[in-house]
Amino acid sequence: MKKSLFVLILIGGWVIPSWAQNNKEFEQLCKKYQDSENVGSFGMDGLGCLLASWFIGKEANDINALIRQCSSFRILSCSGEESKMLCKDIRAFVRASKLEELISVQEDGSEVKLYMQTVKNKVHQVFVSVVDEEQKVVFLQVKGKFDLAAIQKLAKTSQISYLCH
Numbered sequence: 001m002k003k004s005l006f007v008l009i010l011i012g013g014w015v016i017p018s019w020a021q022n023n024k025e026f027e028q029l030c031k032k033y034q035d036s037e038n039v040g041s042f043g044m045d046g047l048g049c050l051l052a053s054w055f056i057g058k059e060a061n062d063i064n065a066l067i068r069q070c071s072s073f074r075i076l077s078c079s080g081e082e083s084k085m086l087c088k089d090i091r092a093f094v095r096a097s098k099l100e101e102l103i104s105v106q107e108d109g110s111e112v113k114l115y116m117q118t119v120k121n122k123v124h125q126v127f128v129s130v131v132d133e134e135q136k137v138v139f140l141q142v143k144g145k146f147d148l149a150a151i152q153k154l155a156k157t158s159q160i161s162y163l164c165h
Contacts (some may be wrong), residue, residue: 026102026141027091029086030076038082043074046144066151070144083135090129090139099127109133121148 010067030041044052049070077088094101101116106112110132117125123146130138 016131025096026076026109026139029089029093030074032089033078033082033086036078036082038080039076039078039086041074041076043072045071046071049073049144066146069146069150070142072141072143074141075138076140077136077138079134079136081135083131083137087131087137090137094127094129097125097127099125118148122146123148123151 006087027043030043033039034041046136049067049072053064053067056067094115096116099117101113101115103114104111110130113129115125115127116123117127124143126140126142126146128138128140
């Protein structure tokens with residue numbers, strides 16, 4: 001009994017802090033760079049996402065449904081020399097979060113990557129990275145519990161074929 005309790009405490013002491021760290025890591029990156037002149041960030045929690053959904057027209061029901069499932073939304077942008085260091089930190093964040101790269105598109109000197117974290121047919125995190133050759137970067141993180149079928153339906157109505165599979 002004591003041995004089982006010790007193992008449980010040991011595992012809990014390792015798993016819970018590592019989960020909490022990965023869960024907050026992007027927010028910490030935003031805070032790390034917030035005082036920089038060439039960096040801007042914006043975020044909303046679930047209530048902010050719900051309020052934002054009220055301003056979308058009724059004709060966009062699919063989009064509204066997804067926005068209401070958001071638990072948080074955060075965007076971080078940077079230009080100049082700091083973007084190189086930020087990109088390095090973002091790569092570490094993507095690895096630590098175990099995000100799956102779905103799409104990578106390179107065009108006209110820009111690279112766009114879409115990452116997702118799924119658990120049991122639910123998308124828990126969507127992360128988008130846009131890096132320009134002129135040292136301009138934008139990162140977007142959306143968290144929630146999104147239904148894959150709803151995302152595919154939105155992709156079909158928006159005619160985004162590579163998300164429909």
